[in-house]
Amino acid sequence: MSFLLDGEEVPFIPGQTIMEAARAAGKYIPHLCWDHEFAPHGSCKLCTVKVDGRFGAACTVAAHEGMNVDNRSAELDDKRRTLLQMLFVEGNHFCPSCEKSGDCKLQATAYELKMMSPHFDHFFPDRPVDASHPELLLDFNRCILCELCVRASRDTDGKNVFALSGRGIKTHLIVNSPSGRLADTDMAATDRAASVCPVGVILRKRRGFKVAIGNRTYDKAPISEQPQ
């Protein structure tokens, strides 16, 4: 069974989403909150494609025989770029001083979609960091609310360290401990949640800038040419 993705035939097994089938076929659909290890979340909308003329999130829409899916059209990439620009201005994303720079999915996706400017006015929010944990640092300034850490901690580590709190524009990442500090949880540096963050929120201490510029993940090749 197969469907068309940007005019190319992509095989699928019944039950697979468009994203899963595309990944298996080595095709890149831009995404941030999706990771093949975890249940889809469908919140970032970066993976929005057009299925037979209708918008849908590739990570949640099931593949069907003969469907016609637009992915990297100018129309969709324009909308994706706008989503990225909104993510950039909502947080404090200062790449030159971020340890994750060069390995960051938000940044690499913005390069892929040729985001030249933030376009909108910046919020410059005030978000304190949490350096309480001996091995891990939390810098909430960069959170894009993808919930990958929430899913990894709950579903893989069985610990439930993270959660989203608040609603709408006030939604923010919190740590599930009475004090709200990471040091007062059972989080360990070896947890899946410690390495799942696509941006620079959850960082291992004493590791920053160890890899030279030029050798980082997305220095070598654009995100669209790397394994998803």
Next chain:
Amino acid sequence: MKSKVKIATTSLAGCFGCHMSLLDIDLRLLDLVQLVDFDRSPINDIKRVGACDVGLIEGGVCNAENIEILRDYRKHCKILVAVGACAVNGGLPAQRNHLDLRDILEEVYQTSPGLAPGSAIPNDPELPLPLNKVHPIHEIVRVDYFVPGCPPPADALWKFLTDLIAGRTPVLGHGLLHYD
């Protein structure tokens, strides 16, 4: 002979790193001066900007003087370009934006240890007034092109300028477009 493209450059709330990166095109500077004339720029120390084809702006906007200069460049330049992280998104200076300006000034000039007795926040009328927040330049004036990077690599500036001068839409590919 075809008339040369006139370029003006300036650094607002920046560190001149982007200008250093421009100088970093090395021998290609000799090719560049065949194609362009420089109007106001730290390179030649001309004080007032005249009518130009291209204005390259380094740095964000952190005080009243920055706004005046930026608006002057916008008025005189047909094409205005935000060069580098600070012009594009405020960059390092904008990392003060979540702090109160008065708190910062008091800590730096009045309360931090080691200051001479009687130290006060500078208040000379010649000093431009700082703004409450540091702004990327597109929040003040219309901007035609953006070249990100801290600084943008010399090759990115060369590619951008040669595309622009040749009348092509400037495109920065993998390795030339980066935010750090």
